[in-house]
Amino acid sequence: MARTNEAFSVLVGCALLACGGAPSEVSADAGADDAADAAEDRGAPTDAAGDSLPTYDGTPADDGPVRPCTAPAAKACVGGWCRIEAGTFLLGSDPDERFRNPNSENRVSVTLTRAFLLQQFEATQADWLAHVPVNPSGDEGSVGDCIAADCPVGNVTWFEVLEFANRKSAAEGLPKCFELHDCTKEVGYGMACKSVSLTAADVYACSGYRLPTQAEWEYAARAGTLTAFYSGPITPHLTTYCADDAALESVGWYCFNSGARTHRVGRKPPNPWCLYDVLGNAAEWVHDPYDGLGYGTAALTDPFGTIPPGIFTGKKNNHLRGGNAVSPAAMCRASAHMGTPNFFRAPSYGFRLARTAP
Numbered sequence: 001m002a003r004t005n006e007a008f009s010v011l012v013g014c015a016l017l018a019c020g021g022a023p024s025e026v027s028a029d030a031g032a033d034d035a036a037d038a039a040e041d042r043g044a045p046t047d048a049a050g051d052s053l054p055t056y057d058g059t060p061a062d063d064g065p066v067r068p069c070t071a072p073a074a075k076a077c078v079g080g081w082c083r084i085e086a087g088t089f090l091l092g093s094d095p096d097e098r099f100r101n102p103n104s105e106n107r108v109s110v111t112l113t114r115a116f117l118l119q120q121f122e123a124t125q126a127d128w129l130a131h132v133p134v135n136p137s138g139d140e141g142s143v144g145d146c147i148a149a150d151c152p153v154g155n156v157t158w159f160e161v162l163e164f165a166n167r168k169s170a171a172e173g174l175p176k177c178f179e180l181h182d183c184t185k186e187v188g189y190g191m192a193c194k195s196v197s198l199t200a201a202d203v204y205a206c207s208g209y210r211l212p213t214q215a216e217w218e219y220a221a222r223a224g225t226l227t228a229f230y231s232g233p234i235t236p237h238l239t240t241y242c243a244d245d246a247a248l249e250s251v252g253w254y255c256f257n258s259g260a261r262t263h264r265v266g267r268k269p270p271n272p273w274c275l276y277d278v279l280g281n282a283a284e285w286v287h288d289p290y291d292g293l294g295y296g297t298a299a300l301t302d303p304f305g306t307i308p309p310g311i312f313t314g315k316k317n318n319h320l321r322g323g324n325a326v327s328p329a330a331m332c333r334a335s336a337h338m339g340t341p342n343f344f345r346a347p348s349y350g351f352r353l354a355r356t357a358p
Contacts, residue, residue: 073273
């Protein structure tokens, strides 16, 4: 069902090397003892021996190779990381965009003053297993994670992603960006914490790994476009919850074409800045909380970089952006939000890390 609209087809055709290569693979046999000890607490999908990743019937196996990228930004993508330059863009959606939320997607000018690095692919199970000994990805109800080294890691809480970012920072000699307080459960088993504090004035000021703010995420996902998807506008006459959308079909895995599972990263064409799977596949945690109240009316500069007081009291939500493998087209729009409790996890809930450029 590959439909590539004419404007977007120019993005396909150069060598993979130009985009920095496919995601790396690592051994899945680390931490077998830890996985076996903790499996009873969570019912982990990994086997007791920890020798290999689990497999499920229906795991997508026909996605083909990683799609090449012809975007001008390809030269800025090296080793699975893309440098996103500072700039100004319009956050939110056009007032006439179909299915927009007028309360939370009001359009406002945003200036990002710092360049940043962003993972070219959604964080994979190989990425995760390089720093955490157990793979949390799995199968639940009507949605599942594909299980392979180059499938997106899923089933992670917001807190677990912050801890993963800290571990990656420490492994590379970078400062940790977060202090996690009073946590329960281990990473990979649904870890949740009573509070989190920053080690710098805001996340932009930390040089270690972190999540992108929602402003950084949407800036990178749009890649200079203003339509619902970077591949074009959303179909205005969708008649069912999970209807086909030609523009999204060409670039993303969503409820109409995914088979209710995530797919290996990079099998759909990337956006104009050579980022893959920003719409659909795994929903991506971002740094800041979701309140559904929109962005105000004044222009913003480097917004959403702190951790507001009260985020950890009551049923507060954090943002998931981009939609996932079971989302309708409307939820995969670049401006769409999904607010989810930061301790919640589910298959197809993943992330991509960011880092303020040195």
